Amino acid sequence: MEYLSCEQYAAILGVHPRTVQRHCLAGIISGAVKLGSNWLIPGDHKTPPHTEQGNEAAWAQASPGAYLEFPSGRADRYLQSLSRDAGFWLARGLFAYYRCEYEEALTAFDCLAPDHDDYLSGKLFTMYAAICQGDFTRYRNTRPIFDFSGGTKPSTPDMCRILECFQANINASLFIIRNTPDWIKNGDLSVIPPVMRDLAWYTYIKYLQIIKDYRVMLASAEARISTREPGRYSLSDIYVYLYAALGHLKQNNHAQARDRMMTVMHLALPDRFIGPFVETLTTMQGLTERCLMEAFPEQYDLVISRWKVIFPQWLKAHNEFAACSIPEILTRREYQVALYAVDGLTNDQIAQKMFISLSTVKKDLSCAFDKLGITSRRELSALF
Numbered sequence: 001m002e003y004l005s006c007e008q009y010a011a012i013l014g015v016h017p018r019t020v021q022r023h024c025l026a027g028i029i030s031g032a033v034k035l036g037s038n039w040l041i042p043g044d045h046k047t048p049p050h051t052e053q054g055n056e057a058a059w060a061q062a063s064p065g066a067y068l069e070f071p072s073g074r075a076d077r078y079l080q081s082l083s084r085d086a087g088f089w090l091a092r093g094l095f096a097y098y099r100c101e102y103e104e105a106l107t108a109f110d111c112l113a114p115d116h117d118d119y120l121s122g123k124l125f126t127m128y129a130a131i132c133q134g135d136f137t138r139y140r141n142t143r144p145i146f147d148f149s150g151g152t153k154p155s156t157p158d159m160c161r162i163l164e165c166f167q168a169n170i171n172a173s174l175f176i177i178r179n180t181p182d183w184i185k186n187g188d189l190s191v192i193p194p195v196m197r198d199l200a201w202y203t204y205i206k207y208l209q210i211i212k213d214y215r216v217m218l219a220s221a222e223a224r225i226s227t228r229e230p231g232r233y234s235l236s237d238i239y240v241y242l243y244a245a246l247g248h249l250k251q252n253n254h255a256q257a258r259d260r261m262m263t264v265m266h267l268a269l270p271d272r273f274i275g276p277f278v279e280t281l282t283t284m285q286g287l288t289e290r291c292l293m294e295a296f297p298e299q300y301d302l303v304i305s306r307w308k309v310i311f312p313q314w315l316k317a318h319n320e321f322a323a324c325s326i327p328e329i330l331t332r333r334e335y336q337v338a339l340y341a342v343d344g345l346t347n348d349q350i351a352q353k354m355f356i357s358l359s360t361v362k363k364d365l366s367c368a369f370d371k372l373g374i375t376s377r378r379e380l381s382a383l384f
Contacts, residue, residue, distance in 0.1 A: 090109070093122060176318070
């Protein structure tokens, strides 16, 4: 009989090799044998692990990503079924982060060591939790971990993509379009290693929001929703439904937007995952507040109070990043138009000074506002 290595079997399933190793250890992959420190899987074994017989605890322990999908209201049960390894601490930190319990999230992420596979993911959310807390010293100290431009080059193409995905996610989360990779512009997530697909999808959908391509954003979100099993969801699915709701709002499909919002609230709020609703509150045109008052009035004050605290901190982080990156974010002409606008020149005066048309000035200034995530000259002056 021919055997497959963990890496070969992982490639067939589109999962991380570590997931396969844990499935073997838990006895979920029938016929797998251990040779030294390596596992060998029978070559004729092609069944995805989650379709095999096994109890819930064994499945959760076997896969570091299993905590990301669970029945509504049973998130804590899944968390407790995980073995106390790096995957558990990442899951615990993410659960706390999604509940806006940032101190607990930071404590969990600090349990991840640099040699853990989940270390960079933990540091990414460490940075985001620090922003939410207004701890900009910790945010600034963590951020250089993801600045690989002047450091050692990644050893493999997959690692290049992974680091690129982290950097793009930071930019998108801060509402900045800067050095956007081609795979995001083209919507080609197949080039991203499977272990990073959820983060890559969120980055892509956030990019579509920033460039206001709501039609594609809606289509992408609805395509993912169509594959979901009713009553079950993952942490990333919360954003899938929220961005579907936003897409429907932008297309004036208000009934469908309400349906998506209600669905995700009934999935996520029993597990106290309020963070995504807080994060997207400003963009939802009052839909979040209306649905909360209708279905979860006891959560309304909590969501609004957390938004009042968190939103200014993200705005501060955006402004700080945008201010130090303006020359790289804008084209040369957009930058010059912005400088003249900050100096107090009118659009007509800028057009005369630069020998361009008034419509070009308006277009460049509008593009600059979009790229910097602002809406007025006053905000532009604050950045400069």
